[in-house]
Amino acid sequence: MDYLFLDASNFRMHPNAPAEPVLATWGITTGGKPVFIGLAPAGSESTDAWADFLGELKDRGLRPPLLGICDGAPGLISALETTFRPSLRQRCLIHYGERRIMWSRRVSTEAVVVSALRLSA
Numbered sequence: 615m616d617y618l619f620l621d622a623s624n625f626r627m628h629p630n631a632p633a634e635p636v637l638a639t640w641g642i643t644t645g646g647k648p649v650f651i652g653l654a655p656a657g658s659e660s661t662d663a664w665a666d667f668l669g670e671l672k673d674r675g676l677r678p679p680l681l682g683i684c685d686g687a688p689g690l691i692s693a694l695e696t697t698f699r700p701s702l703r704q705r706c707l708i709h710y711g712e713r714r715i716m717w718s719r720r721v722s723t724e725a726v727v728v729s730a731l732r733l734s735a
Contacts, residue, residue: 615649616643617683618640619639620638620694635657637663639652683705
């Protein structure tokens with residue numbers, strides 16, 4: 615796998631229960647083909663949760679990717695860098711751009727929004 619994308623989304627697993635994270639990983643091959651890698655419920659997005667998830671994928675034969683792409687979650691970054699030490703890591707530009715736009719709305723600066731959109735394009 616050349617490119618590995620990692621993220622988590624929170625879902626309500628049962629009625630009236632709090633939302634819980636579901637860890638997800640998918641990749642892109644050298645030929646540009648998208649490949650689903652794995653999905654797992656977790657109690658949190660901690661380093662331990664991500665390390666367990668990535669360790670299971672590694673045990674099933676997933677080799678270190680050329681590039682791991684993820685948001686800025688500290689637990690995910692730590693687990694990715696530990697589990698797949700030789701891989702490069704990049705901050706997801708979609709997450710980065712969304713953060714910049716959200717921040718700019720708080721300070722009401724139109725120039726920052728325009729700048730963030732140029733960065734994400």
